[in-house]
Amino acid sequence: MLARRDGRTYLISDQRYKRVNIQSNEIPFLISNDGFLVCIPIGKDMPIIGITASRRVGKTITLHSFKDRVYWYTNTGCIFISDYQNETKNYHLPNDSFLLELLKITKEKPIGLPKIHIYPNTNSLKEENLPPDSIKTSLPVLELIKYPESYFELKNSAMYLRNLYPKFEEINKNEGTISMENIENVINEHLAGNSMDKKVREGFENLKTKIIESFKDIASDGSLDIDLDLKERFGRVTTYLNVKKDGKEYWDYIFVGLVRAGLFPIFMTEDLLQKRKWENYISFIVNKIFNSIKNDKELKEKGLLLFIDEMERIFKKSRKKNAQRSIAGDSFVNIAKIGGPNRVGMIYTNLNYSELDDELISNTKYMIVLQHTSDKEVKLIQKDFTFEKRYVQTILNLKKLEAMAFTKEKFVKYNLITGEKVTDTEPVIGRILPPLSYPQPPGD
């Protein structure tokens, strides 16, 4: 109980909060109503965590608080994939106003994040609007040819483009760059159907046109790493980084290099969204990051969590009948399926639960549900996560920044009074922890 003395309130000694020592593989995210600090453990498999809520009840704040704690408390690498609204510009500042009382309970100190903005280079990007801690990047043309399925929607025909890779590599070696002319020539010359069948020949002609037009499309946006002339016109862009760390030297793809250096890269998509093929761009990046981590022993040990705000934008209403999942949606589902053992996980937020992809939900191990206004959607969550029906009403009655968390695995819980550690599979209700870095109010 609280005792009053000198006009101040004190906690009597046996009620005072203990300092709980969380392990380096646990991410705290919630203080439960029964006095527990609830954490999500990172095991051998990286977790897939979903956050779902109505508008303006703390969905993005929850994601922010996750990213701070993942960055500072665990050894895991972090990448923020999609900042659509320039919300991350103040992440380098410490949180100075938001729910600081709660931070006192967990004895945490507000701190900023060493973030770096990565802008996709496009012809509509205005140099003067970019913050100083930002880098422009572009799509590496050789990578697009080597792994065509990560960008082009070619299905089985992707192998024809991939087979041309040695030719492009040779051109790049001799001339130092690849021009649009080279691309057209090589594809016209070598991508030919020798079949007698007229239909097959026509098919190849269509494929040629499709590939060349796609390349021209990206090049005219300025987002392709091609032609020295174009490079000069759109300014210096960076695709690969040379990281020197502990006496060793690494050449990495830009996102991977920044993760290796221990920074927090943020991909800024505000400008990209106006382009026609922005989903393909995101798909390429996600696949490239995934493959780099998969094939790198050091980074695989470290692990990686991708942060995605408003996931349903990327998927495009895939629960509707006959609606096709976007190519970016495919790459995220791929991570949800096989990312775990390859040490790549993700944390995503979502506004309309009913629009989320089935395959993504079935692989989501933790779901954090904030206040909902739609009875229908909560019932869907109840069906997917099989919890008791009485919790449906609880979710509808949640207050702002209150959350209920469900798991298909387990939570690690610390009793804040006794310091005792328990594991539990039951749903928990409580208040989400505030972010440690500066939370940007929406629309500010």
Place this chain on the structure above:
Amino acid sequence: MTFAGYVLQQRGISILNEYNEELPGLSKDSENRDIIPSRPYIIVDTFGTPTGNLEPQWHDLTYEEVLKLGYVIVVRRGGWFAGQQVNYILMHKSKAGSERKMDRFPNKHYVKYDSANKIFKFMGRNVSPQGIALIKL
């Protein structure tokens, strides 16, 4: 220098791009002051110790340079006490190079108590009680 650059420096890690250039925002060159305005504000207390996110180069800046970067100095309290603090900061800066000592702020760069109070409310608790802040307009 940005926070990311500072973190890299502390950890002894360096990053170069394909052209063997340092990345913007990660430059170790503390003279590169163009980087600073990305921060919306930085808080400096009476004794010149910043309580914002990072130490570095505010002490090296002169008052004119601060204004050039588009910042104003805001004091928490009105009256002579606040003036004393501002003078302290300016004297501190003049030690770093410039001989000029200012005794008054130009009016257009002075934010009155009420509005400053609002700003401090927004800033929250991290301002020390005797705090002075530089705020970008």
